[in-house]
Amino acid sequence: MSAQRPSRPSRPRGPHPPRRRVGPSRPPVEDPARLAALDTLRAVRQRDAYANLVLPGLLRERRITGRDAALATELAYGTSRAQGLLDAVLGACSDRPLSEVDGSVLDALRLGAYQLLRTRIPPHAAVASTVDLVRAELGSGAAGFANAVLRRVTEQDEAGWVEELAPDEDADPIGYLAMASAHPRWVAQAFAEALGSRGEPLRAALAADDARPAVHLAARPGEVSADELAAMTGGEVAPYSPYGVHLEPGAGDPGDLEPVRERLAAVQDEGSQLCALALTRAPLEGPDERWLDLCAGPGGKAVLLGALAHLSGATVDAVEKAPHRAELVRKAVGDLPVTVHVGDGRDPDLPEGGFDRVLVDAPCTGLGALRRRPEARWRRQPADVAPLARLQRELLTSALRLVRPGGVVAYVVCSPHLAETVGVVADVARRTGAERLDTRQFFPGVPNLGQGPQVQLWPHEHGTDAMFCALLRRPA
Numbered sequence: 472m473s474a475q476r477p478s479r480p481s482r483p484r485g486p487h488p489p490r491r492r493v494g495p496s497r498p499p500v501e502d503p504a505r506l507a508a509l510d511t512l513r514a515v516r517q518r519d520a521y522a523n524l525v526l527p528g529l530l531r532e533r534r535i536t537g538r539d540a541a542l543a544t545e546l547a548y549g550t551s552r553a554q555g556l557l558d559a560v561l562g563a564c565s566d567r568p569l570s571e572v573d574g575s576v577l578d579a580l581r582l583g584a585y586q587l588l589r590t591r592i593p594p595h596a597a598v599a600s601t602v603d604l605v606r607a608e609l610g611s612g613a614a615g616f617a618n619a620v621l622r623r624v625t626e627q628d629e630a631g632w633v634e635e636l637a638p639d640e641d642a643d644p645i646g647y648l649a650m651a652s653a654h655p656r657w658v659a660q661a662f663a664e665a666l667g668s669r670g671e672p673l674r675a676a677l678a679a680d681d682a683r684p685a686v687h688l689a690a691r692p693g694e695v696s697a698d699e700l701a702a703m704t705g706g707e708v709a710p711y712s713p714y715g716v717h718l719e720p721g722a723g724d725p726g727d728l729e730p731v732r733e734r735l736a737a738v739q740d741e742g743s744q745l746c747a748l749a750l751t752r753a754p755l756e757g758p759d760e761r762w763l764d765l766c767a768g769p770g771g772k773a774v775l776l777g778a779l780a781h782l783s784g785a786t787v788d789a790v791e792k793a794p795h796r797a798e799l800v801r802k803a804v805g806d807l808p809v810t811v812h813v814g815d816g817r818d819p820d821l822p823e824g825g826f827d828r829v830l831v832d833a834p835c836t837g838l839g840a841l842r843r844r845p846e847a848r849w850r851r852q853p854a855d856v857a858p859l860a861r862l863q864r865e866l867l868t869s870a871l872r873l874v875r876p877g878g879v880v881a882y883v884v885c886s887p888h889l890a891e892t893v894g895v896v897a898d899v900a901r902r903t904g905a906e907r908l909d910t911r912q913f914f915p916g917v918p919n920l921g922q923g924p925q926v927q928l929w930p931h932e933h934g935t936d937a938m939f940c941a942l943l944r945r946p947a
């Protein structure tokens with residue numbers, strides 16, 4: 472974003488919506504979709520809530536379904552995702568700094584600006600509905616302010632605002648692309664470093680990360696095939712995971728689907744499926760019976776590993792530090808051969824050298840799954856990276872103690888940040904003497920996996936989250 476405050480456009484470039492009446496307050500508006508979106512934004516701002524946990528609850532509680540539910544979802548998630556871009560525009564349109572604007576008014580302004588810049592909702596409807604919401608909740612003074620600011624937002628479309636507010640593309644391509652794709656600059660920088668690009672690959676990665684993702688399901692091995700699951704859900708068989716199915720974005724709450732309720736399938740990004748599968752595909756000499764999931768909560772990969780272990784006669788131990796998340800793992804794995812332990816993966820009460828295969832799906836910044844967590848890109852901070860990288864090193868080192876000589880460890884994070892990916896693996900491999908396997912061979916059929924030996928998946932290349940996976944073997 473440019474350091475200088477931009478001059479306001481003097482002439483409107485688009486059609487102006489009619490001026491809103493901002494007089495005495497009127498009865499509350501009947502707009503359940505926008506109200507649910509606004510309440511979600513407020514919960515995210517006030518309670519650090521997660522939009523994708525709050526909104527489904529509100530929709531259920533208020534019995535909002537069909538088109539209203541789809542609109543509420545689009546507005547709540549879209550506004551959360553685009554927050555930094557919206558704030559830059561709103562800041563340029565407001566006669567006072569946004570830091571001085573009441574939080575509830577700011578939520579509504581963001582909701583209005585999102586509709587104006589990123590949806591096909593007619594400008595007069597976007598402004599009028601937002602002003603009505605503000606008036607109903609906060610009175611006419613706030614409504615007048617919202618009306619004035621949003622009318623200024625209508626003076627340009629998104630591209631026009633980006634041209635006006637973003638840094639020069641030639642001088643600062645990362646800053647420009649960050650603004651154009653509504654990402655914080657440090658996140659765009661981390662993507663650029665992982666991709667080795669400030670050009671087209673970076674633009675494509677940020678654009679794909681900014682788009683509404685398809686929901687991915689994983690069919691439970693041994694229970695249902697991907698073909699059957701696709702037929703049951705109206706989805707499409709995924710391109711790479713033998714268990715994967717993709718659903719259209721916005722296809723409703725996948726938790727309501729019968730195969731998910733019946734535990735024949737679970738919601739899981741295809742990239743996550745591929746990383747868990749890679750661990751099971753690496754060849755082993757000797758026994759292959761004891762598997763370990765060292766960071767298991769909430770249990771997505773533990774279920775997939777547990778189902779595969781059940782088919783092959785192996786068992787899985789699953790460690791999770793947070794007791795409530797360990798409970799989620801217990802519920803998720805049901806009667807699969809998985810034993811759940813509450814403990815610290817850096818020093819769990821488990822035998823050293825006791826496992827043939829170990830998964831370290833380490834806690835991370837989640838920069839690779841931002842598209843699925845609407846507000847996360849604005850909440851994460853660069854200062855989060857170093858402590859996580861330290862913890863990741865300790866967990867991977869512990870995994871290499873817990874695996875037997877000749878056994879394999881998969882190190883997985885849903886982040887492409889180099890400090891969390893190759894930085895961790897190179898450092899731990901050097902200190903422990905572990906052999907780094909060419910992980911690409913355990914992602915059969917997946918194109919564009921680069922130079923190896925590790926695998927970095929990308930939304931724009933693979934349609935998955937930006938998952939990282941590296942397989943290591945403990946020396947015999």
Ligand SMILES: C[S@@+](CC[C@H](N)C(=O)[O-])C[C@H]1O[C@@H](n2cnc3c(N)ncnc32)[C@H](O)[C@@H]1O
Binds near residue numbers: 767771792815
């Ligand atoms: C990326 S998530 C794992 C996701 C999980 N494997 C799945 O597929 O559903 C990382 C998990 O590690 C847990 N965790 C954090 N620190 C830990 C530690 N020291 N030991 C074990 N688990 C830890 C977190 O609570 C979180 O549940």
